[in-house]
Amino acid sequence: MNKKPRSLIRIIIPVVLTLVTIALIVWPMLAGGQYVVLDPKGPIGASQRDLIVISTILCAVVIVPVLILSAVIVWRYRDKPDNKSAYEPNWSHSTKAEAIWWTVPIIIIGLLAIVTIRYTYDLEPSKPLASEKAPVTIQVSSLDWKWLFMYPEQGIATVNTLNIPADRPVKFELTADSPMNSFWIPQLGGQIYTMSGMAMTLYLQADHEGQYWGSGANFTGEHFAQMRFDVNATSEEDFDKWVNEVKRQSQPLTQETYKTLAEPGTSNVAYYSSFPEGLFQDIVTKYVVDGQSAHSKHGEASGAKEITTQDVDKSAN
């Protein structure tokens, strides 16, 4: 009589525990939040999403059967007196079996490697996007602990907010006047480091108008958590309208205001009607010694485009 309820409890407790665990894990995954990485709004983000899906499927092809196999083996060969399955304590080698599980991962990884290499060259961040429209250039500098965006073609600058025209490639030139950060707008595409003493290039595009957000993804100290910014992708007309508004309504960014801005601290959203010419190059070449960039040995062919003093000279001419 005593035994029955106890064995029932022994079944109920694990079942309840499992259900509670699954519920705890699944509920927040379905509640509220938006899976921005899986919901891209631009071509780069979309390719990266595809790649994530492809690699997940390729991995799952091996992993799901292995997980099932593990469960079956553990269940089938558990040590119970009435277990009738085979027991071969000395069976420890099978060339055929081992050949299979050396080969299968090699094939899967081979496939994945081919896909990865192709995408790596396709999605090289400094590669211009195929588009009929010319890209708009935006110069980005990460500061302690805010973002400075300069629009050289429009002549304006903003802090902690970014406006871009939708459906047109954006060429980001990125540097830092602070420890290394990382510029990331998840819905448009992957991130890239912003580093002092050099300029990086990243092409992104928003296919649709809308409001997205970006952040500083690499730790830079005390108030690094405050480096989130809005990204407004608007139509060309609205973008131009916005540029004019900024020009009309805000103060210029001068060398002095930049100096204050670059000091460690947080900042609200700010707009500037103009910025000192060559400020971006000045930040990049801040640490140049004897006409040589500190990192000028890194190839120009790579994503890390170097702006040496020669480039600066050219732009000055």
Added chain:
Amino acid sequence: MLERLKEFASEFFVTGDPLIYGADVAIGITMITIVAVLTYFKKWGWLWRNWLTTVDHKKIGIMYIIASIIMLFRGGVDALMMRLQLAMPNMDFLHPEHYNQVFTTHGTIMILFMAMPFMFGLFNVIVPLQIGARDVAFPFLNALSFWLFFLGAMLFNLSFVIGGSPDAGWLSYPPLSELSHSPGVGQNFYIWGIQISGIGSLATGINFLVTIIKMRAPGMKWMKMPMFTWSVFSTCIIILFAFPILTVTLALLFLDRFAGAHFFTLDLGGNPMMYINLIWMWGHPEVYIVVLPAFGVFSEIVSTFSKKKLFGYKSMVFAMLIISFLSFFTWAHHFFTMGSGADVNAFFAVTTMLIAIPTGVKIFNWLFTMFRGRIRMDTPMLWTLAFIPCFIVGGMTGVMLSVAPADFQFHNSYFLIAHFHQVLIGGVVFGYFAGLYYWWPKMFGFQLPEKLGKWAFWTWNIGFYVCFMPQYAVGLMGMTRRLSTYGWDTGWWELNFVSTIGAFLMGVGFLFQVAQIADGIRKYKTLKASGDPWGGRTLEWSIPSPAPEYNFAITPRGDDIDEWWEEKERRAKGIYPPEQPLEPIHMPKNSAIPFIMSIFWFIAGFGFVFGWLWMAILGLAGVGICMIARSFSYDTDYYIPVDEIKRTEASLRGSV
């Protein structure tokens, strides 16, 4: 004068935070209690003779493990504080500055002062027993390694109450970690804590390489070595090549900070990217250093608890050696987004994926060790069985991260955090726990109560999934690591809240383990273990538990991979090995020098941390004197006479 003293004290001691004052009080009380207990029970002599000056590998191993469990507690409290801060949006539990210190110390402690010593503890306790040796190759060096680690760890932990903790992340990227951005002493504590213990780690690596190469039992050819010993061998090779990189990198960073050099600064030709490359050239092999021994532990346990030979021994060895080789060619996958170009990224993406192949083979071999075996579900095996699915999933997300262009979206996000915690907890921590439960009776001579162990196991495991599965999701929602706070508008709070619940469940799991150990100690008389409580297969199970100080009264042979299993089979058939006469055993003598020398290293480190050159020189002079003293001490060994061996053996074998 008083004013100056006050000013000094306010900079010297960490002040202003009630949490710190609470910790100060707790540390004070603990220390007073320890001193009082030792004095009351008159245990100072015992402590000095049996522990502080010991060169016995088994005792050193036990000290490593105790230290690592204390560090697990400290690192765990750090983790819980972080999870509490992130449980809700806009929390004000930790200020950003404090939060940054907490995640920095959490990472550093868990890898360098928890995983490494836990691993070295298992090496020390088991490797000599498994290969039939009486000690490691260099017992004195072994004691020195331990004390260097221990005092390095203490120096690092001191930053909590004196001077202030480092706060530039566990790898301290410059320029953030340079004087320009971290002027405080926290970074110096980081550098010197790791440097001092790092010397110990390198020495341990060399020690065990030599031990395994030179001191195997007669008959134990390379391909007859137990799998755990193979894993230690592979790991020590990685240590040998990787740790010097760490030492040099941190030395250069120290020169930048202390002597005004410009290796990694922004100005005057310094290059922070160089540091990032160097630190990961150590950092990536480091994760294989800690995970390979866990693979070794699992191999031993799977075979023992399935009552079956390990499947595919040769494949297993080959796979492990490939992993140690490849581990040196993947470092750049930690910064695909640095813009090194498609050629570099493609190379490192592929080398990273390649590691999945030997790792996958190992998983298959473990599964087929269980196939047609008889699986017993004792706690060591439970942790092993939990490891397999956990590591498969963690490995899969690792492969996903290695896909370079996709990594541009994963990098620095909680997806990455979830991945490496899954492989480090699911692989390393589960592995070391399994090893600790497996070899506990060998270390202490009694079994741990299984019931509390199962409670611990289930809370840890449920807690793990509840904590880290939501982190994958929140990573895909764009949450990046090291954020000290986030807003309601992000949509991240549900996931973070649940993750915090999971973290606390793991904390409860840890408490169950502490209770289990305490309960075991209380009842140890009823839980006495025989020499071979699990039906073991390798040589460590052929001797009594705990092992006598000389390990083997008669040097064993190692003709088979499962030598002890085969021996038991032979004995069952009535075939006994011929009686061999006992001979006096040559043993190393205890020495106080490792302990004293490490104290001097500590003093030197402390001097460098605060830039007090007189103190640093004093410490280094002490180190030099200890070295000279050692080279002139000739009385370093002794023989255990046959009579004493006979008496010890009789009492040990009689009692089991």
